[in-house]
Each structure stands twice: as structure tokens, then as C-alpha cells.
Amino acid sequence: MKLQRLTLTALFAAMCVIGGMIKIPSAMGSLALDTVPALLSVAFLPPLFSGIAATLGHVASAMYAGFPMGPFHVLVALEMFAIVVIFSYLHKAGYTLMKWGFFILANGLLAPLPFYFLVSPAFFVGILPSILVATLLNSAVAAVVIPALQQVAKGRMGALR
Template identity: 40%
Template sequence: MFGRKIVLAALFTALSVVGASIKIPAVIGSIALDSFPALLASVLLGNGAGAVIAASGHILSALLGGMPLGPLHFLVALEMAVLVWIFGNIYRTGSKKMAGFIFLFSNAFLAPLPFLFIMGKEFFFAILPSLFIGSLFNLAAALLMAPRLVWLKGGKTDSLEANR
């Protein structure tokens, strides 16, 4: 079972790199689809795996984008790890809508708060629409896919496998 979890974590990390490569133009920079694999991993593999994949996914996305915020990306990676850990924890208690709401609100509005003081209110307010849309895209992808991938946990099988 441990080997299976390692392989799945590697797969989700690779999906995060692919998602980081898909850039959707935004108000400032671009929106990347790098966090939905981390959200999935937090649900399917556990909070720790999801947090590691979120942090590494963000760093890889930033590297592919040219590290526009420099070392501040490490702060964002830490924030992403914490938010994905919280999302997975709440999601697995059965509060899927609450987990989604908290992730969306926190990632779009609370996580950028340090930039209000570091880079000024102009940057902060300019980045909010892009973060909201990016968070919404990543969250929607994760919430749509998670119930369909529960069989990856290794516990219960889905109805398709049961019919074989």
C-alpha cells in the first residue's frame, strides 16, 4: 500500500507540473492549473501528501513562469501547502461544500494579504480577480474529479469494478 501511495503522489506531482504548464492569461501574470492535483491528493492520499504536492506544484509553476515574485514564491508555496492541508481535512469529514468555500475564499482573498503590505494596495487589488478565477478553476476541477477517483484510495471499489 505504501508503494501505491508513493506512485500516486508522483503521478499527482507530474499532473501539477502539467497543470503549471497550462497558462491562462490573467490581469497580472497568468492562471495555472497546478493546484487541482494537490487538492485531489489531499482527498485521496492524505493531507501531508496534498500539502507537499501543493508547495512543489506552486514552485514548479513559478519556475516555468520565470519567478516573477522572486523569493516570495516560497511564501506562496507555504500558503498553498497550508490551504490544501485544510481543504483535505475538511473535505474528508464530509463537508465538501465547506471545504470548497474555505479554500476558494482563503486562496483568493486571505493568501494574498501579505502582498498588500509588501507590494502595495495596487498590486493586491489587481491580483484578486486573477486569484479568484484561478482558485475557482482549480477547485472546480478537483471537486468534479475527486468523487470519480475515490477508487484510487484502495478501499472500496467503484460500481464499474464491482460489475467485473
């Protein structure tokens, strides 16, 4: 079981890397669809492992873009870890609407907030629309795919029994 969990984590992290290469046009070069696989992973992995996939996905996406925010990407990776872990707990508890509301609020509005103080209010206001759009796109794709993946997984598990 441990090997299966590690393999799935590596698979979702790799898909996050691929999603990180699908850029969302914005003022920031590191916005991408890297979060979609991490959000999908909550249907199959424990929260901690989904958080790890999200963290690795963000780092790979930022690296692919040339680390446009330098060391601040460490902060963003830690925020992604926390957000996806909480999202996963909400998913596992069955809070469907709450998990999406939380993700959009946390990733689209709260995660950029430290940059208001660390960089400048103007930077924060400038990046907020792009981050919110990227969050909404990642959410929309994952919201459509998660139920389909769960149905496929349910069918496969039934066939294996």
C-alpha cells in the same frame, strides 16, 4: 503501503507540474491549473502528502513562468501547502461545502493578503481578481472530477477484492 503513498504523491506532484503549464491569462504569469491535481489528491492521500504535491506544483508552475514574483513564491508555496492540508482534513471529515468555501476564501482572498503589506495595496488590488478567477477555475474543475475519481477508485477496489 509507504511506497504506494510516495508513488501517488509523486504522480500527483507531476500532474501539478503539467497543470502548471496550463496557464490562466492574467497579469501574473504564474496563475495556472496547478492546483487541480493537488485538490484531487485529497481523495487518495493523507493531508500532508497532498500538501507536498501542492507545494511542488506551485514551485514548478512559478519556475515555468520564470518566477515573476521572485522569492515571494516561497511564501505562496507555503500558503498552498497549508491550504491544501486543511482542505484535505475537511474533505476527509466529510465537510463537502465547507471545504470548497474554505478553499475559495483561503486561496482566492486570504493568501494574496500578505502582498498588500509586502508589496503594495495597489499590487494586491491588481492581482486579486486574477487570483480569484484562477481559484474558481481550479475549484470548478476539481469539484467535477473528485466525485468521478472516487467512484472509479471504489469500483477498482471492489474488483481487486
